[in-house]
Amino acid sequence: MPELPEVEALTAYLHERAVGLTVERVDVSAISALKTFDPPMSAASGRTLTGAARHGKFLDLQLGDDLHLVIHLARAGWLHYREELPKTLLKPGSGPIAVRVRLSDGSGFDLTEAGTQKKLAAYLVKDPKQVPGVARLGPDALSLDVDGLADLLKGKNSQIKGVLRDQQIIAGIGNAYSDEILHAAKMSPFARADKLTRAQIEQLHQAMVDILTEAVTRSVGQKAATLKAEKRAGMRVHGRAGQKCPVCGDVVREVSFADSSLQYCATCQTGGKPLADRRLSRLLR
Template identity: 80%
Template sequence: MPELPEVEALAAYLRERAVGQQIKRIDVSAISVLKTFNPPVTAANGKLLTGTSRWGKFLDLELGDDLHLVIHLARAGWLHYRDNLPPAPLKPGKSPIALRVHLSDGSGFDLTEAGTQKKLAAYLVRDPKEVPGVARLGPDALSLSTQDLAELLKDKNQQLKGVLRDQQIMAGVGNAYSDEILHAAKLSPFMRADKLNAEQLERLHTAMGDILTDAVTRSVGQKAAELKGEKRAGMRVHGRAGQKCPVCGDVVREVSFADSSLQYCATCQTGGKPLADRRLSKLLR
């Protein structure tokens, strides 16, 4: 799933290549992708793409001074930019392309989604806050001071991993970067968020800033097609179960859930004790 650094990089990529172009038209080939109907998608035709920005993990394309195309790539979605797009309209159900944006110079981009869940979403709105997911977002993860973070966590009687991923608490961090942040902070993913002491809180804040800022720095300037590989290459524990921890050399371990998994280093994060299933683990400190 694209998270804060990748969405920031996509916004920068489109800012460099597409801002200043007019929207020629938008083709929708998967009805499930477009979540709004008023204004109609044809209202974007002829609009100038004036800017790009980010709301947590949402990408915001500013069309003229009164419309926004807001995109959430979800778990399996991606954006593919092309210098030359085929002019023919898309045929529904004939490819993984769910939506295509044609620009006035012949370039444009496709939104695609792998798998069968169909959670890729696009919204054509007059204000980004009309998008329910945007309206519910907590403060951006990179905007938080240590004190801000302390205030957010103080009443959260939940496991730290889940709190970091909750977009209504803080926006932008997902499954991958939460693993990386917790590893860098030397904190158990099962630790209760409201039990961090001052030193642990400082470590968490520092790790969050360092991990996300480094990932943004590495990602911005990359081509859209290269961002997934850049993200994987920068991971130290996420997606690396069975490999050696680059800090201590212990084996990176994994806890699996119904629809996701987490990776961690027991030596770095849990005092050498392997984590059990989240429902059974006693490692809350």
């Protein structure tokens, strides 16, 4: 799933490559991806792409003065920019392409989604806050200082892994970077958010800033086609179950968490104790 660093990089890439061009047309192949109907998607045609922005994990393309194409790539979606789009029209419901945006110089991009769970979303709105997910976002992860993070964690009787992923609490962090942040902070994914000491919150905040800033630095300037590989290459524990922890050499472990799985190092994060492999588990005692 694209998270804050990748969406930031896509925003920068589209700002450099596409801003100033005119949208010739937007074709929707997967009706499930289209989340708004008024204004219709045809209203984007003829509009100049005047800006690109990010809201959490949402990509916001400004069209003219009063329209926004807001995109959420969800778990299995991606943006593929092509210097020359095929001339053929999309066939509804055929293939992985959900939406195609054709620009005035012949280039453009496809929004694709793999798998059977179709959650990629495209909204054409007059204000990004008309998108429910944008309206509910908490503060951006890179906008928080230590005190702001401490305030957000007060009263959160939940495991810190889930809190970091909750977009209504902190915007921009998903499954992958929450694993990386917690590893860097030397913190158990199942630690209670409201029980963290001030020192632990400071360590968590530093890890969050360091991991996300490093990932943004690596990602911005990359073409859309190389961002996925760049993200994987930068991971220390996420997606590396069974491999050696780059810090201590212990084996990276994996457990189920909510609707996915997490990876962690027991030596670095849980005092050597393995986490029980069951959903919403706590440390084995």
